[in-house]
Amino acid sequence: MGASKTEHFSAQQNQIATIAKALGHPARVAIVEHLLKVNQCICNDIVDELPLAQPTISQHLRELKNAGIIQGTIEGNSICYCINENTLDLLKKYISAIVLKLTKNKCC
Amino acid sequence: MGASKTEHFSAQQNQIATIAKALGHPARVAIVEHLLKVNQCICNDIVDELPLAQPTISQHLRELKNAGIIQGTIEGNSICYCINENTLDLLKKYISAIVLKLTKNKCC
DNA sequence: AATATTTATCGTAATATTGCAATATTAAAT
């Protein structure tokens, strides 16, 4: 196989998995951290920052964008990328709810 | 390629990516949710719960365990799995810190 | 001892991901 059986799981489970998966690569974590530091920047700035080729960065940006973690606004020649707060907040709330419930549990 | 250039990124970036990656599949999200609901259970209980074969569940459990999200304790014949609070709390804190910083920023 | 139960591992097929060189696309600058 190789393809996930996404149709067997709930919309929320797939949504959380999609967001988490997008963060599941150190380069994409580094991109998010860079965007957090500089607030907003263009693709080439990230190419200068990370040890990856331009097409690779572009691919990672697309995945972050598809997952809703970042957004890009066309500004003439370039595209201004920044973090979309809502998506990360959604993940934050989901995990926070889990951790909150866990403190009331006992583990084996 | 196909292999991530993990050596170019910080230990924390790799750690966060590893945890997020483990949550980056709906089946593993569903496993975590089931463990949250029943507190603790054995592999076969999850096999009965999800539409995946036993070796597939076992594989997903191993990945969750490798990422530190769950832990397993041998109990005679079976293995008792439960959520490891610390790892999810780590991810929670990391994302919370990002979201907190974001509220002070303006996006493009 | 034989059987059942539970989980892990092996092998394999299908698909996805990662990374980059080459190239295309689009808009700005000269």
Next chain:
DNA sequence: ATTTAATATTGCAATATTACGATAAATATT
């Protein structure tokens, strides 16, 4: 109009992931 700059896309190779049948390993039950 030509060149420059910024980004995306294409095509490809290497590797990883997902899924499962078959089987192994280890303990429990009869």
